[in-house]
Amino acid sequence: xxxxxxxxxxxxxxxxxxxxxxxxxxxxxxxxxxxxxxxxxxxxxxxxxxxxxxxxxxxxxxxxxxxxxxxxxxxxxxxxxxxxxxxxxxxxxxxxxxxxxxxxxxxxxxxxxxxxxxxxxxxxxxxxxxxxxxxxxxxxxx
Numbered sequence: 001x002x003x004x005x006x007x008x009x010x011x012x013x014x015x016x017x018x019x020x021x022x023x024x025x026x027x028x029x030x031x032x033x034x035x036x037x038x039x040x041x042x043x044x045x046x047x048x049x050x051x052x053x054x055x056x057x058x059x060x061x062x063x064x065x066x067x068x069x070x071x072x073x074x075x076x077x078x079x080x081x082x083x084x085x086x087x088x089x090x091x092x093x094x095x096x097x098x099x100x101x102x103x104x105x106x107x108x109x110x111x112x113x114x115x116x117x118x119x120x121x122x123x124x125x126x127x128x129x130x131x132x133x134x135x136x137x138x139x140x141x142x
Contacts, residue, residue: 009084021039032063045071049074089102
């Protein structure tokens with residue numbers, strides 16, 4: 001399983017890293033409540049959510065108010081890369097900022113999810129939030 005391989009690799013590569021929990025993709029609301037409760041009991045400093053776009057954003061949005069975690073980060077396909085399930089683009093492609101193109105070519109099954117789920121659903125909200133933050137910072141400086 002990806003999750004088990006990921007935990008093993010991270011533990012080997014980062015001996016000082018303390019992983020206090022790892023959960024497979026949640027499905028039912030009761031299961032989510034249980035996971036949120038367990039996360040809060042373990043009191044992690046950072047919560048990494050790797051469900052893929054747009055599911056991880058939805059999960060974070062739905063549960064962030066009940067999670068007592070200072071930092072929650074959606075990491076997309078990072079867990080797939082780290083576990084070895086998905087191969088990363090060659091360094092020369094990544095160095096030029098073209099890993100997204102590599103992934104589009106090598107993972108065409110993800111096109112609908114990326115374009116419909118991410119870009120159209122979350123793109124406008126992201127732009128709105130960034131603009132709101134910029135405006136509020138500008139107003140605070142006055």
